[in-house]
Amino acid sequence: YNCICRNRILKSRGGVAIYISSNISCKIREELSTFSEREYESLFIETNIQGNKVTLGEIYRTPASNAKKYVEYFENTLEKLKNDTFLILGTDQNFDLFKVDNHPQTSSLLNIFLASSFLLCISKPTRITDHLQTLIDNIYTNNIQQDTVIRSGLLLEDTSDHLPTLCSISTKRPPHEKLKTKIIERRNIKPQSLRLINERMQQINWDYLRNIDIEHAWQSFNDTLKIILMTLL
Template structure:
């Protein structure tokens, strides 16, 4: 579960401790609100082979505590691996729905979240007792065999003004740039050129230039909405590849809506070709970065850590090379350096 750093919350260990089921995973937090009800948010994963009757008892205990005893708003989400479409033909599934609805919780998702050529099941969901003023839906994308789901609500969970980011910018318009050029031409640079000390001349030049720059292109404070910030894409994803990804998503949506053999085959061929291009682009990018920083060991390690996603503090206990295992720290370091040097062409 990811929670914005500007949201005040506590982990509900008392609720988490209710989970005594083997393999079932859960996490609950409580978002603190000073002027209204606190909000409890939970995420649950139930494996397919988990006994549903035992799971229903666990969910009943959780809901009894949050909504029955504490009377708080609740959002519980996850992969329950319980197909709600079978609630009228499968007794344990029907009992699960009865438990959920008995505490005034209702599902936000009502369409299939896992679709194959032979089946369509509703096993992922958001259950909430705050079903007013919310938008929910399913995202048609192939990042997983389960379709991503979402719920958007108008509940405010941030403090004052935290929805906006305050930044300083300069108006680099053509008019301001031309004004800067004209004013720089009018500056008397004699005291800069006549000085025989290079450092003093440089400092005088920078001070004068900044003075004119600030006058012609002043800073101004603007607010930028958090909701309009887009996640940065990976550096190896070009605009052409981005267009290809959008094209693949359209083909995926089409083969979900009309799963003919032709549509499925067209999507799979395009997806496989695109995955190959993405792997090659990523490989070429990091190869280029490593080659560019081959004489800078610090930056080389930064690149390697970003690829391997290693923790900042790690230690290599052993190194295997040519079927030989090295455990002595100096030998491990030397062998690893030899391995890195062999990666970069001289």
């Protein structure tokens, strides 16, 4: 593997890095890579995998940085990437998606992702303590085409206080593969919660679902709905 990284100057730890197979050539997207110590750090590369142009990004936001300023920076970054149709983002943005309705900037960030037709690959807590469970690390992709197969999850180990997030994306679906659906038998939904869910669902641009096959459209819809239910119920 080759390691592409951006290291901090003022501190001996921190920074962002992307490991990529030595058999795969790539280039750094300098116009997207930003490094502002004590605020946010990002690194973007572009490569070609199986004939597909793929943009990979790694983004970290420090907990003490200005949340509103970061959301503005991130929205501008996605605007620069609007023509990239195969984008994968690994993030530790220090926004807890479980508290999206209690923190305006977290809500704004989630709306930016959903409005841009990104799939949130992680829906379980990524940082767990004796008193708190938060979802602050995630992997996002806008590649949810007909033949795309996405598998994601968490690695349960204690090397760090954050659980490593995992994501495997294949652009060719194996024949006869069936998607597994988790069925929730009962939810206690109050009228106020139902109203908030309806409002959030109406804010999302669902047009992209018309351009993909029914199985993948259902997977994307189900994952998005799951995030909304977890944050509002």
